[in-house]
Amino acid sequence: SRILVLNGPNLDILGRRDPEQYGTVTLAEIEAIVHTEAAVHGLEADFRQTNREGELVEWLHEALDDFAAVVINPAAYAHTSVALHDAVEALWVPVVEVHLSNTWKREPFRHVDHVATAATAVIAGAGADGYRLAVAHVASLLA
Numbered sequence: 521s522r523i524l525v526l527n528g529p530n531l532d533i534l535g536r537r538d539p540e541q542y543g544t545v546t547l548a549e550i551e552a553i554v555h556t557e558a559a560v561h562g563l564e565a566d567f568r569q570t571n572r573e574g575e576l577v578e579w580l581h582e583a584l585d586d587f588a589a590v591v592i593n594p595a596a597y598a599h600t601s602v603a604l605h606d607a608v609e610a611l612w613v614p615v616v617e618v619h620l621s622n623t624w625k626r627e628p629f630r631h632v633d634h635v636a637t638a639a640t641a642v643i644a645g646a647g648a649d650g651y652r653l654a655v656a657h658v659a660s661l662l663a
């Protein structure tokens with residue numbers, strides 16, 4: 521099966537962005553982790569990043585027909601986007617939300633999560649390993 525792995529705004533500059541919070545791991549390294557874990561479970565991962573909210577909405581729509589599951593780090597749009605909430609809610613495939621940092625121990629504005637209220641599961645605070653865990657979880661849901 522094919523799974524869709526989506527990344528939102530500012531994750532393209534991971535590695536050079538607020539290393540205290542996010543460490544030095546780059547998105548390219550996360551992509552490699554995702555492909556490796558997907559292969560372990562016999563899955564194929566389509567890994568993407570955008571800084572645009574509407575592009576994330578359109579990519580989520582692709583999971584209506586073309587993907588068995590979604591892993592998404594919506595980044596800051598998790599805290600603001602009702603459009604992403606609605607797009608996730610419209611899917612019947614599993615959607616696992618990932619945040620590198622533990623958003624619950626950060627600023628109060630990160631405690632609102634519109635994607636979490638529609639997602640199947642949420643992993644926050646496990647760093648890049650959260651993506652690996654998310655892929656492993658969708659694999660067990662699909663098995």
Ligand code: DQA
Nearest residue numbers: 530595596619620621623630
């Ligand atoms: C993040 C957490 C968000 O609050 C923040 O806006 C990000 C990254 C994370 O992966 O920890 O851009 O999604």
